[in-house]
Amino acid sequence: MADAPGGERTEQATPKRREEARKHGQVVLSPEVSPVLVLVSALLVGTWGAPVAVERVRTVLRAWLAAVGTTAVHEDVPWPLMGQAALELGGVVAPLLVVVGAVGTAAVVAQVGFQVRPELALPKLERLGGGRKRLFSGQSVAGLVKAVVKIALVLAVAWHVLLALGQAAVAAPAMPPAEILAFVGAGLRKLLLMMAFPLAALGAADWAWQKRRFEQSLKMSRQEVKEEHKQSEGDPQIRGRFRRAHRELARRRMLADVKTADVVLTNPTHVAVALRYRPSESAAPRVLAKGADEMAQRIKDAARAAGVPIVERRALARALFQTVRIGAEIPNQLYKAVAEILAYIFALRGLPGEGGH
DSSP: OOOOTTOOEEEOOOHHHHHHHHHTTOOOOOTTHHHHHHHHHHHHHHHHHHHHHHHHHHHHHHHHHHHHHTSOTTSOOOHHHHHHHHHHHHHHHHHHHHHHHHHHHHHHHHHHOOOOOGGGGSOOHHHHHTHHHHHTSHHHHHHHHHHHHHHHHHHHHHHHHHHHHHHHGGGGGGSOHHHHHHHHHHHHHHHHHHHHHHHHHHHHHHHHHHHHHHHHHHOEEHHHHHHHHHHHHOOHHHHHHHHHHHHHHHHHHHHHHHTTOSEEEESSSSEEEEEEOOTTTOSSOEEEEEEETHHHHHHHHHHHHHTOOEEEOHHHHHHHHHHOOTTOBOOHHHHHHHHHHHHHHHHHHTOOSSOOO
């Protein structure tokens, strides 16, 4: 089926097209995946390290308050003590920040791969000029719908969890401070965990949609595939002309070598094989040229023009034509038959059995 006038995009993107798209920043990236993974990793790290972190914070605050309590009101603010407390509290929070940052980065790299392209961060006029179009594009509408769905899911889950926790919080005033803190921590952990499930489902759906949209944007028309193939492999017509020119050059070189041959064997009309023997060059006679039909006639014409003897040996000529490539020595099983012919020709010329002109 022929392509439409505009070139209907029905073909899958080629590796070259995908690489070009990647260079221009076109990748499959869902903004919904990273937040979910960050949330889950924060929950895991927080659940595992919460007791240690709380105890560490309690120790730091107790020591800081004890040191500050001995300071008079009129004295300067104890900046060294505050700096030390800040460093110690930062050491408590740092592992969480490192894990969350690493997970967020890994989530992006897993989707788009690792690439450093600073030029993509530079502002471009065409991007600024197309802001109004993007504002009312289908992608913007889809993004708005996703945001509304996300907010609705979060509010619904939060309302459900907080409603259940509210009933249990009635007894909180009677709890010791440590139990209140544990109750609040467990409630927060449950709230975040329940929020992670719908957000994960939304992230998976959004990634699948982004993947499908990306593949659709990269599709190519048959004409584009052909053009790319021409650019990468070369125009078939040009390559064909090169091959024809190369073959013609090889034929001319071969015909030029015929004048240095000692004999041309024929079958007599369809095949011609030019042979040359020089003991100083090779251990056995070599095939300088060979051809069939029209090329055989051209070899015979070149031999006549150079005064090279033409001998009719049908079986021998065909055997040499079929089994020996140009430039190669004849096989042992044909050496005796060729040697008899060369010896006869050398005898006629008065040469001592090695050929020559």
